[in-house]
Each structure stands twice: as structure tokens, then as C-alpha cells.
Amino acid sequence: MFAKIMVPVDLAHADRLTRALTVTADMAKQYGAEVIFVGVSTAAPTSVAHTPEEYAEKLKTFAADQGTKGGFTASSDPILSHDPSVDLNKALLKAISDTGAELVIMASHVPGALDYVLGSHGGHLASHAHCSVLLIREG
Amino acid sequence: MADETTNQGIPEPEGHSDVIETEYEIGQDNIETQIGPFGLDIHNPVFLISGVAIVAFVFYTLALPEQASSVFSSMFSYTTKTFDWFFLGASDLVVLFALALIVLPVGSVRLGGAEATPDYSYIGWFAMLFAAGMGIGLMFYGVSEPMSHFSTAFGGTAVGENGIRTDWAPLGGAAGDQEAAIRLGMAATIYHWALHPWAIYAMVALALALFSFNKGLPLTIRSAFYPLLGERVWGWWGHLIDTIAVFATLFGLATSLGFGATQANAGLNELFGIPIGTGTEVILITAITAVALISVLRGLDGGVKILSEINMGLAGLLALFVLITGPTVWLLSFFWDSLLAYAENLIPLSMPFGRDDVNYSQGWTAFYWAWWISWSPFVGMFIARVSRGRTVREFVTCVLIIPSLVCVFWMSIFGGTAIHQVVTDGYTAAQDADLPLQLFKMLDPLPIASLTSFIGIVLVIVFFVTSSDSGSLVIDTITAGGKVDAPVPQRVFWCIFEGAVAIALLVGGGLAALQSMVISTGLVFTIVLLVMCFSIWKGLVSERHSR
Numbered sequence: 001m002f003a004k005i006m007v008p009v010d011l012a013h014a015d016r017l018t019r020a021l022t023v024t025a026d027m028a029k030q031y032g033a034e035v036i037f038v039g040v041s042t043a044a045p046t047s048v049a050h051t052p053e054e055y056a057e058k059l060k061t062f063a064a065d066q067g068t069k070g071g072f073t074a075s076s077d078p079i080l081s082h083d084p085s086v087d088l089n090k091a092l093l094k095a096i097s098d099t100g101a102e103l104v105i106m107a108s109h110v111p112g113a114l115d116y117v118l119g120s121h122g123g124h125l126a127s128h129a130h131c132s133v134l135l136i137r138e139g
Numbered sequence: 140m141a142d143e144t145t146n147q148g149i150p151e152p153e154g155h156s157d158v159i160e161t162e163y164e165i166g167q168d169n170i171e172t173q174i175g176p177f178g179l180d181i182h183n184p185v186f187l188i189s190g191v192a193i194v195a196f197v198f199y200t201l202a203l204p205e206q207a208s209s210v211f212s213s214m215f216s217y218t219t220k221t222f223d224w225f226f227l228g229a230s231d232l233v234v235l236f237a238l239a240l241i242v243l244p245v246g247s248v249r250l251g252g253a254e255a256t257p258d259y260s261y262i263g264w265f266a267m268l269f270a271a272g273m274g275i276g277l278m279f280y281g282v283s284e285p286m287s288h289f290s291t292a293f294g295g296t297a298v299g300e301n302g303i304r305t306d307w308a309p310l311g312g313a314a315g316d317q318e319a320a321i322r323l324g325m326a327a328t329i330y331h332w333a334l335h336p337w338a339i340y341a342m343v344a345l346a347l348a349l350f351s352f353n354k355g356l357p358l359t360i361r362s363a364f365y366p367l368l369g370e371r372v373w374g375w376w377g378h379l380i381d382t383i384a385v386f387a388t389l390f391g392l393a394t395s396l397g398f399g400a401t402q403a404n405a406g407l408n409e410l411f412g413i414p415i416g417t418g419t420e421v422i423l424i425t426a427i428t429a430v431a432l433i434s435v436l437r438g439l440d441g442g443v444k445i446l447s448e449i450n451m452g453l454a455g456l457l458a459l460f461v462l463i464t465g466p467t468v469w470l471l472s473f474f475w476d477s478l479l480a481y482a483e484n485l486i487p488l489s490m491p492f493g494r495d496d497v498n499y500s501q502g503w504t505a506f507y508w509a510w511w512i513s514w515s516p517f518v519g520m521f522i523a524r525v526s527r528g529r530t531v532r533e534f535v536t537c538v539l540i541i542p543s544l545v546c547v548f549w550m551s552i553f554g555g556t557a558i559h560q561v562v563t564d565g566y567t568a569a570q571d572a573d574l575p576l577q578l579f580k581m582l583d584p585l586p587i588a589s590l591t592s593f594i595g596i597v598l599v600i601v602f603f604v605t606s607s608d609s610g611s612l613v614i615d616t617i618t619a620g621g622k623v624d625a626p627v628p629q630r631v632f633w634c635i636f637e638g639a640v641a642i643a644l645l646v647g648g649g650l651a652a653l654q655s656m657v658i659s660t661g662l663v664f665t666i667v668l669l670v671m672c673f674s675i676w677k678g679l680v681s682e683r684h685s686r
Contacts, residue, residue, distance in 0.1 A: 050355030086438025
């Protein structure tokens, strides 16, 4: 049913992705799908990487680890953004069409009051993406 | 908390560059927390110290306005009188250093590593440079400064009882000689807007870009001090430097917002009869901060960049309109004359010692240098973020020479037209008007004056918005320990805060309060600026040697 699954990850908070990653592995095996891990970073040094190249390298390693652990084909797609705090939604929507993903699996937080004003990334993706979106509450 | 993958060592940036090995992880001192519905990711203690100090300052100004305003005005005159030589001398050094980087071999170092490619086109880059760096100032002083220096130079010199000159003429003035007064007036204006400010911006930007894109340190002011302080830069020294940068940026911005508000108010009064007063200005600042908030929420590409480009387009059209409907041929030769006059007078104007034109060199020049320097962390960080992929030589040439020429052009068109109105047409309305109103009085005798004046007001307001939103981005990055991906509510906080500081200071002591805060924080940051030049040199040399 799904040949390509896209999983947006925030490497700075990889510890908050456990449930989403488990579901990803299950789904990938279930449908024999290829998984693309997408991460958005910026040219300036971040807590994850000092340069965009280092970031790409880390995302690649992360994807390979997940693939080996879960036994599925994994690749990575690092995206460079000028202003990740604001442009994340746009960057992810573009990544969906670029990668041709048929399913997006994404970690999400429990909605709070502020979500009425600023909205959550997962919510935005679910309302605007043309493919299926599965949001996993990480608690 | 950073994930475990961060400890894998630091791979090379694109192509070769000399990354600094440090144990420090970006964001390691940050507090990530949830306050009510707001997720925060702020540097401890820079965010708290600067936030609390600024709140305390605003309360003081509002609670004791009279005492505050007398403190401010004595601070202003003390600093400009005592440290004028320091401002002038330091800025001259920075200009010389910037020019040296263009010709020396270290200019071949590429920002972001030897094979990095630029992120932004030149157009987008320049639009943001200008809108962030000078926007409101160009509107406020475009007519009034050339006019003012021309008038005082024409008036000649006057010596008070104590032997100190009481006139405001630059250098020796040009009493009664109209031709010479025009030339001196233009030279004295351009001196404040060309090489010196852009060299200051360029060096701060270069320090940030070099230490962040090539050396892998966080994008914040303290990183430029690594060659001097080593690992201590992550401790209290660094906190102090970043806090000073936040102060300088905030007060520099608030001053420009104050100028913008008074000018928009004057223009609205002229066009629609809206009353002039602090009340109107407070409403203006509030409304414009609200617009800036929308831009902040739309981010760098969706907000700041689009607004900057719209504004540069509009400003370009206005300049073109004045050029065509004004004395076109005269203005074109006036541009060259002004440039020449600038070149001739540059050295005497930039002398830090032995000046007898005290009112000009202290009241104008020292204030300007403090103002540019206090803006430099903000504009510098902005330029840094969009400069990756260019060589040092290309970068300094583009940030120093081209914007300088554009400023000469702008001043020649706006100031030149107003001066032409006085000397040829005998129309003195612009000369006689208050500073904020002079732009509109100059536009008055030209065709479709009500439309162009309206565009003038729109420009002031939009420049105001772009300064406010890009300033919020920058202060947010500094107070988040160099993180450019901190949660959006923090920017919202700083954006509202800038408006609040501008309002508080306008109510508390008017523009004088703002200006004296600028000059005090500018003084401290001048020291930071000089150290930065030293660090740039060390950084560039190690970059070249490591090849």
C-alpha cells in the first residue's frame, strides 16, 4: 500500500521520537516500504552540527542505524533552511512532493493552548499534505 | 539536552577550513522549558540578565521621568565630550583595517569553507542590508543632514567667551561662500554615511561569519572573542559580551524607532492634520510593532526579505522620481562633486584629535559613530547570516564600497534637491522646517506632492517594521546562545519588548533619552569592536596557514 514513507526527525530531540520510530519500523516491514528520514537544519552552527555537511552526515548515520535496527531500506534527505523555526512546515511539504512519499509518520506533542494561535507542525502537515499523515503522540 | 550523536567530532566544512576544536556544545547552557503554553529555549543567564535589566530600566524611566531625563542629558554630553576622540579614532582604525583586508592575501579566505556557495542572490542580500542597516535613518536625515551642515557651514564660525566654538559648522566652516559651504556640507554628511558605518558593519559581520561558518562556533557575538579568551568565552566573559550586544542592539533599535515615529507623525500632521505629540507617537509605535509581529511570525524569507525588497523598490522609485522631477542634470553632476568633496575632506573630518569644530565632531560625528556601532551587532549578524559562500575580499568590497556609493547617491539626490531649492529657487521651507518635517517640505514644490509625501510616510513605516522584525530575530539568536532555530514565541517577546522600550523612553525623556542610551552602550561596544578586528586577523591568518 505504501512504497515510500517519509519520517521528519529533529536530531536535537531524537530522544522524543521513540514511539514514532517504532511505528515506522513496524509499518516499513508490514508494507516492505522504503523509509526516507528528513531533517531540516540551517547554515549556522546548531546544537546538532557545526556545518550543514556535518548535519547531512549525522542524518545519514541516523537513517542507516534505523534501517539496520529495523531491517528496512532507509535513506536520508537533509534540507537547508534560512529560518527553520518558521519555514519548517513549508520545507516539509516540499520534501513530501520531492521524495514522492505516500505516507508521513511524524512525532507530535499533546496539543496545548498555544496551538490555537501558532498551530503544530504535524497538524499543519496533516491539513495540507496530499498524502496520508500519521501523527504519533509522544506524550 | 543534545543527543549522543553530537560527540562524534567535527567533520570538515565544505572544502577546507580551520575548525576550532572546543568541548562546548551549542545550546549546552540553554534552558529548555515550558512556561504556560510557551515552549522556550533560552540561554542561561544572558536572556534573564538582559531581560531583567531592560525591564528595570524601563520602569525607572517611567517612574521618575524628570530625574531620568536630567540623568540622560548629562550622560549624553559627558560621553560625547569626553570620548569623542575614542569614537573617531576607533572608527578610523576599523575603516583602515577593512580596506587592508581587500588588498592583503588573507582576503582570499572563503566564508563557510573553501567550496561553499552563496545562499542569497546579490539583490536579496543588498535589500536586506539596507533595510536593516540604514532604512529609517536615510529617510530621516536624507534631506535634513545635508541641509543642516550646509546652513551651519554658510553661517561660518563663532567663538564663545571661553574660547570654545559655539557654532555647529563642520571643520572651519565656509562663511559667506555658498559654493564652498555646499561642498563642505555634503562632505560632512557623506562622511557619516559612507565608508565608516559600512566598515563597522562589515567587520562585525565578518567576525560572526568567520567564527561561525568556518570555525564552527555558535552564531553569537562572544564567539568572535575565542582567539583572545579561549574556553573562558563560554563563561562570564562571554555572558557579559553577549549582554552588552543585546543592550546595544535594543537601544540602537529603539532610537531608530523613535526617529521613525516622530517623522511619521510629522508627515501625518502635514498631510492629514493628525496632531503631533507623544500620544500619537505611542499609537504609531504600537500599531507598527503589531505589523512587525506579523512579519516576525512569517520568518526571514517570508517576512523580512519580502518587506525589504518591497521597500528598496519603493525607495528606489522615490529617489528616481526626485531625480527626474528635480534639477536632473544639476543633480547628476552634484553627485560627482559631492563624491569629490568627500574624498578631499575625508582626512580632516576623520581626525580624532585637535578638532576645534567641537559641536560638529561631538554632537554629530561622535553620536553617529555610537549609533552605528550600537547597531552593528544587529546589522552585522544579519549580514553574516546571508554572507556564507563569499570570499572575504568579495564580502568586504560588497559591504563597504557599494552601499557607500548608494548612500552618496541618496544624499546627493535628497539633500541636493533641497539645497538647490534654497540657492536657486529661493524656496526655504525645507530649510526652515523642523528636522522630521524637512523631507516632506522638500517634496512639496515637486509634482504630485501629496502622493510622494504619502509614499514617504509608508517608507518610514515599512523601514520601521523591517528594523523591528529583523532586530527581534537577532536579539533572539543572541539570547538563545547562538541558536537560530529557537521557538518562535521568543521572537514575539523581543519584538513587543522593542516597542515597549521605545515607548517608555519617548514618554520618559523623548529622543534625548534614547540617544544618550545609544551613546553609552555604543561606547562599551566600541571596545568590543576593536577586539573583533584583532580576532578576525588571528582567525584569517590561521585559516590560511592551515591550508
